[in-house]
Amino acid sequence: MRIRQVSCGLEWHTSPDSEVSIAPILRDYLSLDDDYSAIASALEFDDILREGFAEFRGLRILRQEPWECLVSFICSANNNIPRIKKNVNDMASAFGSPIHEGTTGENAFPSAAQLADAGEMRLRELGLGFRAKYVAAAANRVAEGEIDLFSLREASYQDALDALVELKGVGDKIANCVLLFSMDKREAFPVDVWIGRALREWYFSDSEEKVNLNQMRAWAQARFGQYAGYANQYLFHGRRLRGRD
DNA sequence: CTCCAGGTGCCGA
């Protein structure tokens, strides 16, 4: 697929699958059915976010497949984005199945069973580092059916959060990413280093006492409510792209 | 050679 944003929407092309067959999948993946104007209206009381909506109108939240999302974010811990991408791609080429059966082209992201079969040592050989242990353990839990990621889409935010942090290597930040990017929990608010900087510089700059990550998440969810995840995306994007200002 | 990267687990106050 080739895709880009243009002034009036999206311009895209697919091959070998037809645009018609892919359209509903793309619509789902980009969460295009979220009520964007309602979300913008609910968040534009905040001056920073109002600027964000003006400058980055159309920023969307992906609706990823939960297992791929979980593993990708386990790999993100204390890691950099180019290497996270490499880790994910390497897992697919080493252990995934061809997207088009009977071909040797791109592989899909491997299933939990496929990564469980691979095992910690071979994941470590791919360069996952200390995260290999966590990915292997999660693969076993999911493959054995001890945790059902898809069913968490139906669970409440809190129940799904509690279930995810049971997994080793999954703390509050990664769990909130998985909830936001694959489990439809728009109140999720992952606090990483960038969000931490954004909040300290834009909201707590005149505050004396230092707030920890849990306090930041609680503060943001109380302020931004059911669409805190969209607020998170605009703060993250704004802080990374525009910097401090 | 040091520093750092979309954090987390584990340890001791």
Added chain:
DNA sequence: TCGGCACATGGA
């Protein structure tokens, strides 16, 4: 609960 530190790896 809360802060400090190790953790694998590779690029700057």
